[in-house]
Amino acid sequence: xxxxxxxxxxxxxxxxxxxxxVSALALALTGCxxxxxEGSTGPEREAYRIGVVGENETxxxxxxxxxxxxxxxxxxxNFTDYNQPNPALSSGDLDxxxxxxxxxxxxxxxxxxxxxxPVGPTEIVPLSLFSEEYDSIEDxxxxxxxxxxxxxxxxxxAINVLVLAGLVELTGDSPQPQPRDVDExxxxxxxxPLSAEQTVNALQSVQGSVINNSFLNxxxxxxxxxxxxxxPEDPAAFPFVNAFVVRDEDRDDEALAxxxxxxxxxxxxxxxxxxxxxxxxPADVDVEELRTALAEYEAAIGDGA
Numbered sequence: 620x621x622x623x624x625x626x627x628x629x630x631x632x633x634x635x636x637x638x639x640x641v642s643a644l645a646l647a648l649t650g651c652x653x654x655x656x657e658g659s660t661g662p663e664r665e666a667y668r669i670g671v672v673g674e675n676e677t678x679x680x681x682x683x684x685x686x687x688x689x690x691x692x693x694x695x696x697n698f699t700d701y702n703q704p705n706p707a708l709s710s711g712d713l714d715x716x717x718x719x720x721x722x723x724x725x726x727x728x729x730x731x732x733x734x735x736x737p738v739g740p741t742e743i744v745p746l747s748l749f750s751e752e753y754d755s756i757e758d759x760x761x762x763x764x765x766x767x768x769x770x771x772x773x774x775x776x777a778i779n780v781l782v783l784a785g786l787v788e789l790t791g792d793s794p795q796p797q798p799r800d801v802d803e804x805x806x807x808x809x810x811x812p813l814s815a816e817q818t819v820n821a822l823q824s825v826q827g828s829v830i831n832n833s834f835l836n837x838x839x840x841x842x843x844x845x846x847x848x849x850x851p852e853d854p855a856a857f858p859f860v861n862a863f864v865v866r867d868e869d870r871d872d873e874a875l876a877x878x879x880x881x882x883x884x885x886x887x888x889x890x891x892x893x894x895x896x897x898x899x900x901p902a903d904v905d906v907e908e909l910r911t912a913l914a915e916y917e918a919a920i921g922d923g924a
């Protein structure tokens with residue numbers, strides 16, 4: 620995986636090619652304006668509560684800029700795992716959250732019957748394999764154990780990372796593979812699903828772990844120490860663009876959109892790049908493209924249920 624700072628943002632190079640391709644990717648994986656309004660400033664809030672996972676300097680700088688440049692106070696609400704921010708947003712405890720990619724959001728909306736929607740893109744980051752025991756993927760031996768996140772979307776993505784690394788073979792062509800799809804006889808390693816936040820601790824007891832970037836900084840893990848990762852600049856990675864997410868009623872809230880847009884301030888991008896050791900790629904895509912992709916992914920997931 621690349622280790623130098625990315626000098627250009629990810630742009631959506633093509634419209635999604637076919638519905639079939641979209642389906643495969645999906646399975647592999649804001650107040651309101653009056654009618655006719657193009658946008659709304661929404662009701663005044665004393666503070667905008669934004670949920671994050673693994674609060675870091677990027678989050679804090681954006682919150683600071685929101686107050687200094689937009690006059691909006693942002694209260695960061697830190698969560699320890701991925702299961703909490705979406706229900707908190709749905710219930711009204713948050714005004715937005717900032718932790719997930721489009722594929723994860725689509726899976727949540729379909730499973731919950733909710734209609735959360737992106738209000739602005741942030742970045743795309745690789746999903747990578749780490750080990751405290753080995754220095755190269757060639758070092759893995761037959762029977763070694765690798766931990767992967769257990770949520771449906773990131774689990775499938777993680778197993779595909781292991782396939783690309785040559786450590787796992789699948790019994791079929793499932794775009795969203797599960798552990799049962801792993802051909803144990805043909806694979807070098809076994810796969811153990813754990814909650815995403817536990818994949819860090821698992822490094823003490825397994826030979827490798829596929830870890831989401833959100834948990835690397837708190838664990839003191841250098842992102843560039845990864846043995847292998849998928850490529851965030853590959854057009855096929857579009858489902859993994861991260862975004863600020865809001866309730867559908869706030870989809871046109873101008874204040875929330877302006878806060879989300881601060882992610883692309885060069886000062887925020889610089890901090891994000893430093894924290895990821897240059898492995899993250901700013902996502903320069905239109906929010907309507909994200910919303911269209913979200914709807915298509917949701918439909919594809921529903922068709923495959």
